[in-house]
Amino acid sequence: MNAVAITGIQRPATDWEYVKDLISGLVYAVTHPSAVRTAIADLVVDRLDAGAGAGVLVFQTAASAAVATLTFSDPAFGAASSGTATASAITSDTNATGGTVSKFETRDSNAVAVFLGAVSTSGSDINLSSLAVGAGDTVSMSSLTYSAPA
Numbered sequence: 001m002n003a004v005a006i007t008g009i010q011r012p013a014t015d016w017e018y019v020k021d022l023i024s025g026l027v028y029a030v031t032h033p034s035a036v037r038t039a040i041a042d043l044v045v046d047r048l049d050a051g052a053g054a055g056v057l058v059f060q061t062a063a064s065a066a067v068a069t070l071t072f073s074d075p076a077f078g079a080a081s082s083g084t085a086t087a088s089a090i091t092s093d094t095n096a097t098g099g100t101v102s103k104f105e106t107r108d109s110n111a112v113a114v115f116l117g118a119v120s121t122s123g124s125d126i127n128l129s130s131l132a133v134g135a136g137d138t139v140s141m142s143s144l145t146y147s148a149p150a
Helices: 015-024 033-051
Strands: 005-006 009-012 056-061 064-073 084-085 103-106 113-120 145-147
Touching: 033 084, 033 113, 033 145
Parallel strands: none
Antiparallel strands: 005 009, 056 064, 056 103, 084 145, 103 113
16 A cells, blocks of 8 residues: 655555545454354244245255255254254255256255355365265265354
């Protein structure tokens, strides 16, 4: 940043840079206390139970084609604690369509999207042992948690 010395005080060369510098020291990240995070998590995962049946977890390609569809229990998740809810048993897809997984979408039984995310083999929202799924393969989920933002 270009600065101009004014009687011993460093001031940015433009008014906009000066305002940005003032504001940058005042901006705080929004956070939620644990009780609020727990309420958020319960609100989100309870949406999977909307409709007459169980919700689903759909693994998709980058072009949004379904690769495998796993079925949640009904109810899908237990009560959240400390902002995190753990899924009840999830039924495997024993006859996957197949493709390369890059993302997922959860839906209630009315096919309304509830939450979405990325899929990889590590460091992602959901981590799979392999992203390549063959037609007819079985795709299973050993565990799944939803954590509300801090």
